[in-house]
Amino acid sequence: MPAAALTRWRGSAATFHGRSIDGVTAPAVWLFEVTAPALVLGSSQPWGAADAGACAAAGVEVVRRRSGGGAVLLRPGEVVWFDVVVPTPNVRRAGLGDDVGRSMVWLGRRVAEALAAVGVAGTTVHDGPMRRTAWSGAVCFDGLGPGEVTTAAGKLVGISQRRTRAGARFQCAVYLAWAPAALVTLLSPPRPPVAELAPVATLPPAAAHALPGAVAAALAVLH
Secondary structure, three states: OOOOEEEEEEEOHHHHHOOOOOOOOOOEEEEEEEOOOEEEEOOOOOHHHEOHHHHHHHOOEEEEOOOOOOEEEEOOOOEEEEEEEEEHHHHHHOOOOOOHHHHHHHHHHHHHHHHHHOOOOOOEEOOOOOEOOOOOOOEHHHOEOOOOEEEOOEEEEEEEEEEEOOEEEEEEEEEOOOOHHHHHOOEOOOOOOHHHOOOEOOOOHHHHHHHHHHHHHHHHHHO
């Protein structure tokens, strides 16, 4: 069976978040390289969660995604960000229906398979309810949601999801370099103490950049 299509884009985080999945007729992986730093707020966070002055001074764009969770800092060369788009007929064919949690775990297992294919062993897919911390509402990678992938070093792959009539859009991120101090300075008070944030695992560049293609191959089962 053919792999899902892998498409690459470069540009601003706001432009990519604004892309619609309407008209997508087959499973696809969208890989996006940010050309400027961005602080991406979760759909439930107010704009005031970002310190506008600190972001402006640092040249960081403030963007809101349409899926839940806390803030994510995207800086060029430090993160691999890819979306997995699954049209509604394929969601139904996979037996996932409207169960958001189950579909997150399903995708997490495909991502774990892809990680193994690029040489990353020892991963675990969280198959349970959201694990919240004192700061997970502010910092996305401080919590652990269904389907998200961890290693012994900490959370490795963050996943959020948005459903529309057209299908499911899973937004995934893995870090090459984790900079919690830089993220915290961009948030409005009360800012999380860096020492209180959960550890985050990172990937070597070669494995991180190979991951989206491996995920596309793992999605061949949907065709």
